[in-house]
Amino acid sequence: MPPPRLLASALPRSVQLLSRRTYASSARVPLAFDLYEAPSGASDPKNGSIIFMHGLFGSRKNNRAISKILSRDLNRTIYAIDLRNHGDSPHDPRHDYSAMADDVAGFIEEHKLKDTTLIGHSMGAKTAMTLALKSPEMVRDFVSVDNAPIDAQIGRKFGQYVQAMKKIEDADTTKQSEADKILQDYEESLPVRQFLLTNLYRPTGEKIQKFRIPVKTLGAALDHMGDFPFKDPGQVRFEKPALFVRGTKSQYIPDEALPIIGKFFPRFELADIDAGHWVISEQPEAFRNAVVEFLKPKE
Structure with a gap:
């Protein structure tokens, strides 16, 4: 997705950026990432880290500005990652959601992350949904940005x-x-x-x-990037909170998909934003508000 058009001039200097790589098993791809540390220097122990995933043809750089701002607003550490075959992460002949979700699982294990929140746009959204259904113990909650757990043709x-x-x-x-x-x-x-x-x-x-x-x-x-690896919501569910952010001018979350979302993710919430598929870059403040409201500590 295009880079978010956000102003970060008001961010505190304590927000730090580090570039690193991880090393996982041979079955997984080691993912390049940028680390945006919580402004306090350490995340609130009640809050886990956030993994932010880009869309097709994107990279972690697209989410640089919004990651800084969400780290500040939520006081949480954010890892903006490059999925396989994107950015600085290695290339691999296999490119599907099961493989990408397994890469992210390896990333979580390598960094010993707990209570992890996933945020993903488009391809990153289906990767987040796949991991949440496949390994729910790894995921506290997730934000899906303009994609649904259905088989659909990509644009x-x-x-x-x-x-x-x-x-x-x-x-x-x-x-x-x-x-x-x-x-x-x-x-x-x-x-x-x-x-x-x-x-x-x-x-x-x-x-x-x-x-x-x-x-x-x-x-x-x-040809298969529009597919979703799980077909039967009667067999697998993610029983924790999930937010689906929908661009109302986009076709990726049609109204008829909402019942299916509810079957896979019974605790889901929906946030409609007046935007096309590139929700974060088109309406950054509306996106920020929706995510902060969903992820802020509940009383």
Whole structure:
């Protein structure tokens, strides 16, 4: 998703950012992350850490501003992670929600996190839901941003983005402006183009730009990225709190999906926000308010 347009100038200096990696078992991918420490220097012992997950073609950098602000407002430590095949995390031929959820489970185990809250947008949302259903003991609650536990086709735009990125790679572009000119044939929105081009970089000692993400791998995965690995809510449920943030101008959480959400997640709450699929960047303050209200300590 595009980077949140948030102003962080008012944040306390005590909010610190650290970049690290984790190392998990061979069956899992070690996830790159940024750590945003709670302003007090240590999270309230009653509150666990938060793991923030981006959407398809995104990275942890997209959630930098909102992570700082939520860490401040909730006094909780936040780990903004790169899911497999994104950002600085390793590439792997397998790209599905079960594998991504297992990576996050390994991350939680490696860091010995307890009472963890998951926040995920789009692809990250289905990853959060998958882990909550698969390993509910690892998850205290979660926030799903504009996605539902249903099988649905992802927007056709994503396939067009893959075509554009392949064309950019084949063109051996040396400047960002050259890549953007190609991308304009596939996407009119400048913020979305800028978001996609954050994946473009120039390897050391080379003139030709390349994409950090494995374009072919993600392109091949598109057909099942709209699927959800759990089909029968009668067999598995997550009985803890869950917040579903819906962009009212988006098609990813239709009204007919709400009963299914309720069966998988009987304690879910719904927050409607006047936005499209890119809820966090389009309506950052409304998103912040919804998340803080849901996650703030209850009296």
